[in-house]
Amino acid sequence: MSMEMLLMGIMVFFSITAFGEIEAERIKFSFEGKEIVVLLRDNSAAKSLLEQLPLTLKFENYGGTEKISYPPEKLDISKAPNNCTPSAGDLTYYAPWGNLAFFHKDYRNSDGLVPLGRIETGIENLQEINENFSVTVERIK
Structure with a gap:
């Protein structure tokens, strides 16, 4: 690959990113005066x-390792991995x-x-809660 092609590729990447056409989505979980921000x-x-x-x-707590909730509608899993090995801080969807x-x-x-997705900030807020709790989930713009 020539240096010219490489530079052109870098310029295209940064110009697309600068205009917001490629941008990561984040959502916020708010509860009891605390927040968790997740990068999707x-x-x-x-x-x-x-x-x-x-x-x-x-x-609600489930199995000592996770907190679970049921969204009103099932999620579309047609173009998503069908298994994973979760780590502390991961947000997942159990399709079954x-x-x-x-x-x-x-x-x-x-x-x-x-x-x-993965928690970016606020994992300590999740780990501190031992009882059931309600959250508001919103897109961060």
């Missing part, structure tokens, strides 16, 4: 969740049950577990 992955399930926002959801899951501990690879 680029897949059909994450886009499907975005289409349902804003939402108010109730989360139709629930969102915030992992606050690492977990094993699971079929049907679709990665939606």
Whole structure:
């Protein structure tokens, strides 16, 4: 690849990014005066969740490793990975049950577990809650 082609590619990348045509999506979970910001992955399930926002959801503890909630509509998983190995801070969708899951501990690879995003800020807020809680979920613009 010539230096000229490389420079042209870099310029195209930065010009697209500068005009906002390629931009990562973030959502915010607000509860009890606290926030969690999640950087979403680029897949059909994450886009499907975005289409349902804003939402108010109730989360509950599940299995000592995650907090789960059920969005009003199932997410489109047609163009998304159908398994993942979640780490603390991952937001996922368990397709067989139709629930969102915030992992606050690492977990094993699971079929049907679709990665939606990763907590950027506020994981400590998730780890501190032991009871059920309600959240407002909004797109960050």
